[in-house]
Amino acid sequence: MLLLLALGAGWWLRPRLVPGSPVAATTSAAAAPGRFPERMRGVSWVGTDSVSSLDMAPLTRAGVSWIAQTPFGWQAGAATPAVRLSIGKGNRHYWGESDAGLIATAQRAREQGIRTLLKPHLWLRGGGGTWPGDVKMTSEADWQAWFASYSTFILHYARLAESAQLDGLCIGTELAQTVSHEAEWRALIKQIRQAYHGPLTYAANWSGEFEQVGFWDALDFIGVQAYFPLSTTERPTKKALLVAWREPLRRLEAVQKKYGKPLVFTEIGYKTTPDAAVEPWAWPNHLDVLTPPDEATQAACYAAMFETFWPRPWFGGLFIWKWYPALQPDGPARRHLDFTPQHKPAEHIMAEWFRK
Template identity: 30%
Template sequence: MEYIKGFTFGWLARKGDFEKIEAKQSLKLLKERTNSNYVIFALAALQDTAHSTKIDYTDSHMVDDDELVGMIEYARSLDLKVIIKPTVNVKDGTWRAHINFFDIDVPCEPRWRDWFRNYTAYQLHYARIAERMNCEMFIVGCEMVQTERREREWRKLIDDVRSVYKGLITYNTDKYQEGHVKWWDAVDVISSSGYYPIDDWDAQLDRIEGIIKPYNKPFFFAEAGCPSRTGSSLVPNDWSLIGNANLQEQEEYYKEMFMKTSVKEWISGFGLWDWSANLYDKEKAVLDSGYGVFEKPSEKIIKQFYTLK
């Protein structure tokens, strides 16, 4: 598999957002300023609570199908390869890793079978689009930690996706969870979220390598990055951390991450987090404490790394 020099684009984009000229301008800037060769379109369906079985992927919180297709076509015109990543969020703010149900069915309680039926319908909807648009890869889930023990259901889901999509399939497990997924043999590519502390990359990379080696499959970090915020380099996964904008700390994190991973031949790339469809004004970059890298020192670090890869 070729090295994925990727970025996640348009996270939490709503209906109409991909039709705006700003979105296309943003994607063009992503290509020009980072030298990415892949874009990951991450979609965010909603369920009411972590214990709800209904998944809404048709309301105004999602870009519609025509918008997505149009943006995929535009990405192609920029010579970007495309990965589709249908994700689910919880409306009440609970992190999706906590979506969970009883392992034994109980009357009047929500059931795994109902959730997986609806989740599979959601995945298949976008897998068909991915197939029609010849997308290079499809990510069947992201950081669904409590669901991962349901091996039989995940295998069935992947088989169902394969029935409509012929490209590469992966699943994006969360940081530290690489060894807990027992069905890596069912996917084509292994991936995880690489939000590891700046001072812990060596230990974590050694651990991950030992886990994935027996599968003999490509691996990439489907997410990785760090907010430009004081303290974030030690907890890069904590988007809610309180701290002042600190562009240098983000820059140092990217330098360290790329230095440690570049010598590991088994790592086949990144889907960095993240690039907005509606960028902040460049004059405000110095005040931005989020994951974005537009007009920040990290942007140049990424471009240099991706250019040399």
């Protein structure tokens, strides 16, 4: 069922469709001017060394209609004005993050009526930085060099998304120190529009970056990496989590109202640990494998999040972090503790809301 909302034209610029697919059946309504297409019911896909239609079956059973694929670019340090594409000889990465793997995975997904958001990330190799939010140049010349290098990186994926008919492109992820360079981002968006004719977003960090981005109007929807801290204690109740969401909800609604764009959680997820709501962005450490998993807390986090946002007419959907192809119920303890909802009560909650 489509959620048809008059939130402004331009978000669904050119649907990527396979004739006869479930997605194709929604074309006329989704593409209608001024209408909002089907809400994004997504998961963040983990690239591996192969993909088959069998890997997609659990997604369709869970009501998933989108996957986000994440190739990486590499940067030597936070102040190093050069981004290296992870392609070509001598570059080590999963096949699923290569151009060929991205295209093949999207094709397998499309056969099941599942759309693809291409969401490239940067990986910092040290040198004073540990995540993309640390990227910050020390001179104007280095800023210009960085934007030139990053443009080469992201335009590669814009052309790939166009040639493979992918359904959406995220032009950057959590590059918080760069968004004040609005003119450079706007110029880059114009270049990307020339290469790729599908919908665009940017994935801004929860901690305030999403409120600092000044170029949301140039994109098709607002993307937020929604790892908001919701508790200071372990094992919060769903009731407490619902209360904790009120302030982030207020901030998100303010940005959405200002720009009049659908707002999508480009990432959201919770570990299977008692402290899942304390620092939701933090990965389990090696000592966490000694801790019994806490599926009830993870499930409460999912329930509170869906109850808070799914009824909001401006909410464009979300991508759950993350989904491992072919993960078995008796997989490694680290997998059981980490962010995936697979084979846990959280997956049932996700599926229930996705099927609404």
